[in-house]
Amino acid sequence: MNTQSGAREGADGTVGKALQIMDIVADAGRPLRFSELQAASPLPKATLYRLVQTLTSQGMLVYDCDRQTYTPGLRLVQLAHAAWRQSSLAPIARPHIDALSAEVGETIHLAQLDRAQVLYVDKRNAVRPVEMYSQAGKVGPGYCTGVGKAMLAHLPETERQAAVRMQAFYPHTPNTITSVEALEAELETIRTEGVSFDREEHEPGIVCIAAPVLTPGGRVLGALSITTAGPAGLEGLARHRPALLRTAGEIAAAAETWQFPS
Amino acid sequence: MNTQSGAREGADGTVGKALQIMDIVADAGRPLRFSELQAASPLPKATLYRLVQTLTSQGMLVYDCDRQTYTPGLRLVQLAHAAWRQSSLAPIARPHIDALSAEVGETIHLAQLDRAQVLYVDKRNAVRPVEMYSQAGKVGPGYCTGVGKAMLAHLPETERQAAVRMQAFYPHTPNTITSVEALEAELETIRTEGVSFDREEHEPGIVCIAAPVLTPGGRVLGALSITTAGPAGLEGLARHRPALLRTAGEIAAAAETWQFPS
DNA sequence: AGGTTTGTTCCGAATAATGGAACTTGATCC
DNA sequence: GGATCAAGTTCCATTATTCGGAACAAACCT
Structure with missing residues (x-):
């Protein structure tokens, strides 16, 4: 439960939508099921589903198949290390x-x-x-x-x-x-x-x-x-x-x- | 079915390409100019350019207009915080x-x-x-x-x-x-x-x-x-x-x- | 069983990404 | 100064991707 919805500008293109999903997962602060994700996102089910699959295969999300939940992926930690160091x-x-x-x-x-x-x-x-x-x-x-x-x-x-x-x-x-x-x-x-x-x-x-x-x-x-x-x-x-x-x-x-x- | 992280596959879709760009910038370890980015990426100039613009407007990259260079954005640090904490x-x-x-x-x-x-x-x-x-x-x-x-x-x-x-x-x-x-x-x-x-x-x-x-x-x-x-x-x-x-x-x-x- | 919720797949329609080429901009060099 | 070249930016017709409603499968209740 967090915060002012903030001004995320009109998500440009597919990339914007994907990052929006990342934000939802990150803000949640706990593993999310697909349905919860869907509830928090304006995207239609099928679209969301494909996007989440892409993100998972890219290591940006991790899917726990036992619990059927999504969490932010470790690839982020790796990228962030570079961000922290440089910028x-x-x-x-x-x-x-x-x-x-x-x-x-x-x-x-x-x-x-x-x-x-x-x-x-x-x-x-x-x-x-x-x-x-x-x-x-x-x-x-x-x-x-x-x-x-x-x-x-x-x-x-x-x-x-x-x-x-x-x-x-x-x-x-x-x-x-x-x-x-x-x-x-x-x-x-x-x-x-x-x-x-x-x-x-x-x-x-x-x-x-x-x-x-x-x-x-x-x-x-x-x-x-x-x-x-x-x-x-x-x-x-x-x-x-x-x-x-x-x-x-x-x-x-x-x-x-x-x-x-x- | 299987969602376990695979390899760095042939980038699926636009999102994959965008993340590939993020990797390049992160791996470089220093601010990159557009031309350097282009040299390191297989994408054609125009495509790369649009993608980079999108990423910048999303806060995933930061553009230093004085030096005309790109660095990883702070939004990453924020997302990674969640990743580190949860997964x-x-x-x-x-x-x-x-x-x-x-x-x-x-x-x-x-x-x-x-x-x-x-x-x-x-x-x-x-x-x-x-x-x-x-x-x-x-x-x-x-x-x-x-x-x-x-x-x-x-x-x-x-x-x-x-x-x-x-x-x-x-x-x-x-x-x-x-x-x-x-x-x-x-x-x-x-x-x-x-x-x-x-x-x-x-x-x-x-x-x-x-x-x-x-x-x-x-x-x-x-x-x-x-x-x-x-x-x-x-x-x-x-x-x-x-x-x-x-x-x-x-x-x-x-x-x-x-x-x-x- | 039957009803209900949740996750996954299909496929025609339409949108968004593509990339070759043309166009700026601003350096550098006669 | 004017010509030359490279880096960066924009255009736009084409096409490949994404979209999303709806059907399908599967698990989960009572």
Whole structure:
């Protein structure tokens, strides 16, 4: 049961439909029977059936013939490894995040924007480092997280408006921003301040400070956040502001330098 | 009827072609220009172009318009998160692997079979880590790794033969098995022994002991290995055999019990 | 048994993918 | 500057693929 149906644009062609099926299976979070899949998909039975067969033979879905259920296939894990390595900031940012983690001793998130949603691509726990896909790969809302707001704030005008309009504005807590106007005002503030705060807007008791990772040209690459618990934590986090901004700058610089050999 | 993953068949339909493109981009390991993609793909220019556009608009590829290059998209990371959580052994096996790791203090891998190849789905580093290739999400060869041979050995007859025939048999080291016959003989041995060894067959200086994770019915779920460095390490590893087999059994039991709520 | 739900196959119709060729764009080189 | 060449993009008639209603098979109740 998840989330705002989101703006998956008019699925183009067969490939779009196939990916739509993948989304359904992934969102379900459990093995799905064919009938359940059919209920969740607008596609007619026969069409869905053929598509699912194709995906299965391609290793994108796995079919458990005992239970007659479908789950996402391992081929995805393989592809995603490449995606994570290449087009996420995570590998570049890793050393800098490690350093920041050691310095502040709090939980750190690195996120990027994926179609108006926050996609966490790396995480460092206060206690011990985290294994790859257990946390990375999770998506979150853009309008009520520190990283989300930091990235939205620095998007170009038109993109930002489109992204803002796509937000769900579900009131997770009493502090959640629930209107386009309020969010735009907050984003304005964030642009002048340089950092954003999550003041228990997503989860009660959880606060964070976040900063965008920007190219010299001002393009948003991602965002970085330091999280802690308790409303009293905010002042403590403000203290980390210089370190956070410095690290975000370092990551931006590293990303800029980063060139693949040809 | 049979839905078990076959080979990388002649791409069925548009979806197959699209995924083939994804593979190319992922395998490249760096941003690709359109012309490079075209060179690596059998598809005609116009067809490829449309397909790539579709994939980009679907978030499966990311287009960097400054550099005119394509990289795998973040949507993959999101989908893979679901795949890893649901259809890999990793989440189920985690506590058992942690325990084994603490007990033996060496590098541990958990792998599954994906179209005759080894897919590493989890990894625990040794206290003093041995530097080597492999990470969660990475693929490796089946015929010259401990986990690969352990899984191949316990595949049903026909599937095993098909999988064995698909191996590359590239001689990574002087110890690499390089023929179907030799591999089949080794697999036979492994079936009677219950565990398999990698005697520097893949990387010089790296050895491991591996055991399959099997259902009570004998179906292969995955494999588990303990790795160490140096040819002298083999005897040391043999000492861990009971712990390895016990852990593999525990994981199998946990997987069997594991039922999704309905 | 009979009724009901779920999974699989068929096949004519129609849509969506195809790919050769023509057309931009923007470098590079007389 | 103008010619040359390659990379990237668009066009469009053809054809192969996909579509999906409906029939079929199989399991699953009571």
